[in-house]
Amino acid sequence: MMEVVEDIVIVGAGISGLTTSLGLHRMGIKSLILESSDSLRAAGFALLTWTNAWKALDAVGVADSLRQQHQLIERMAVASAIPGEPPSERLLKTEGKYGDHEIRCVKRKLLMEALERELPSGTIRYSSKVVSIEESGYFKLVHLADGTIIKTKVLIGCDGVNSVVAKWLGFKKPAFAGRSAMRGYADYKGGHGLEPRYLAFFGKGIRCGILPCDDQTVYWFLTWTPSSQDGELEGNPEKMKQFVLSNVHIPDQIKAVVRDTPINSIVASPLRYRQPWELLWGNISKGGVCVTGDALHPMTPDIAQGGCSALEDGVVLARCIAEALTEKLSGQIEERISEDEKFKKIEMGLKRYAKERRWRSFELVSTAYVVGLIQQSDGMIVNFIREKILSGFLAGLLKKRAEFSCGKLRIS
Numbered sequence: 322m323m324e325v326v327e328d329i330v331i332v333g334a335g336i337s338g339l340t341t342s343l344g345l346h347r348m349g350i351k352s353l354i355l356e357s358s359d360s361l362r363a364a365g366f367a368l369l370t371w372t373n374a375w376k377a378l379d380a381v382g383v384a385d386s387l388r389q390q391h392q393l394i395e396r397m398a399v400a401s402a403i404p405g406e407p408p409s410e411r412l413l414k415t416e417g418k419y420g421d422h423e424i425r426c427v428k429r430k431l432l433m434e435a436l437e438r439e440l441p442s443g444t445i446r447y448s449s450k451v452v453s454i455e456e457s458g459y460f461k462l463v464h465l466a467d468g469t470i471i472k473t474k475v476l477i478g479c480d481g482v483n484s485v486v487a488k489w490l491g492f493k494k495p496a497f498a499g500r501s502a503m504r505g506y507a508d509y510k511g512g513h514g515l516e517p518r519y520l521a522f523f524g525k526g527i528r529c530g531i532l533p534c535d536d537q538t539v540y541w542f543l544t545w546t547p548s549s550q551d552g553e554l555e556g557n558p559e560k561m562k563q564f565v566l567s568n569v570h571i572p573d574q575i576k577a578v579v580r581d582t583p584i585n586s587i588v589a590s591p592l593r594y595r596q597p598w599e600l601l602w603g604n605i606s607k608g609g610v611c612v613t614g615d616a617l618h619p620m621t622p623d624i625a626q627g628g629c630s631a632l633e634d635g636v637v638l639a640r641c642i643a644e645a646l647t648e649k650l651s652g653q654i655e656e657r658i659s660e661d662e663k664f665k666k667i668e669m670g671l672k673r674y675a676k677e678r679r680w681r682s683f684e685l686v687s688t689a690y691v692v693g694l695i696q697q698s699d700g701m702i703v704n705f706i707r708e709k710i711l712s713g714f715l716a717g718l719l720k721k722r723a724e725f726s727c728g729k730l731r732i733s
């Protein structure tokens with residue numbers, strides 16, 4: 322059996338794992354990422370990214386190339402469930418706490434490649450599925466499916482909604498929201514001709530929207546509460562497409578994009594989230610172990626902040642680890658610091674990260690859940706609230722949650 326020794330091991334090469342590793346690299350710290358797939362997985366095609374995400378992408382130094390590849394979304398238009406009523410439009414590109422808001426619909430593949438490209442070669446070990454974690458003094462023994470054991474001082478779980486690291490820390494399996502999501506994208510070779518706006522429809526039991534990524538690509542999503550007959554939809558893109566097209570309430574402009582979407586560009590999945598109170602008392606870090614991204618705060622996609630906050634996590638964690646490792650212990654010479662003291666420093670760094678992220682995670686998971694309930698529900702009172710009050714309130718709320726700056730990293 323092979324045993325390898327590392328300082329920092331990250332589980333998962335998704336948005337959060339790549340950002341954490343790149344953040345550490347920018348601070349001059351090496352890490353190893355273990356990824357179960359044999360290449361980068363960009364499931365879900367695209368994601369809406371808010372101002373807070375761009376602050377994080379700036380911090381790790383990959384924002385500018387992505388800015389050039391994706392257009393700014395200037396407005397949000399919410400279509401009415403009442404036939405003939407015009408959509409209510411709100412400006413998204415307004416001035417916020419950190420300057421003008423920046424909102425773009427980013428292609429996941431481009432985002433992940435931009436992060437991966439900046440990592441030193443050999444940082445990601447593909448086909449490396451973590452199956453269990455064991456404690457051994459100051460170290461953690463990470464067992465891989467192929468029998469390899471990796472010994473590490475710091476273990477960071479960026480392994481998504483089914484995280485083995487979160488389970489080791491004592492978190493429960495994320496709960497089902499009782500809703501599912503479909504996502505897809507259509508490519509228009511000659512240009513789609515759409516305005517740079519987020520067109521959405523909420524109500525009658527569904528939430529859906531379209532967003533242009535660039536001049537040619539349009540991303541769409543739909544969330545709904547499946548009935549028992551919808552069971553077979555998830556594995557059948559043909560049926561998924563029919564389901565959207567036959568829904569009478571969806572605005573024609575959204576239907577047109579779904580109609581133009583090839584079958585192999587549609588996926589569906591059930592939605593899961595962490596009970597928010599678990600985030601208040603759970604162990605975000607313990608010893609030399611912690612979690613980020615969906616492993617920490619899986620949320621329903623209703624405020625489009627899961628990936629954005631995963632980017633924030635990566636920057637904050639990289640800074641906390643770097644500060645802990647470079648902090649001088651009162652007057653001591655680095656070489657004389659015992660293993661015990663080094664371990665305590667790292668533990669303090671991870672604790673600082675947990676403290677910085679606890680309330681932010683709680684706030685995002687709970688806002689997403691409540692917004693989803695209101696947007697999707699169908700009842701006279703909720704419809705009235707949603708159409709008369711919420712559409713205006715929503716654009717403001719989305720921008721408010723995006724008003725967060727993870728701070729900068731010292732680029733080495």
Ligand SMILES: Cc1cc2nc3c(=O)[nH]c(=O)nc-3n(C[C@H](O)[C@H](O)[C@H](O)COP(=O)(O)OP(=O)(O)OC[C@H]3O[C@@H](n4cnc5c(N)ncnc54)[C@H](O)[C@@H]3O)c2cc1C
Pocket residue numbers: 332333334335336337338355356357358362365367368369370449450451452479480481482483484485502503504542590613614615616622625626627628629630631
């Ligand atoms: C329908 C839907 C729409 C969304 N829309 C948006 C949006 O518009 N904006 C937004 O910001 N967010 C959005 N999100 C959320 C966003 O997709 C996630 O928050 C984000 O992808 C989380 O990234 P992550 O790196 O934490 O996890 P993941 O992307 O899940 O990555 C985890 C990685 O770990 C690997 N892995 C897992 N287990 C192991 C193991 N045992 N060993 C080794 N590797 C392992 C996986 O292969 C994967 O590569 C949406 C989510 C959904 C479901």
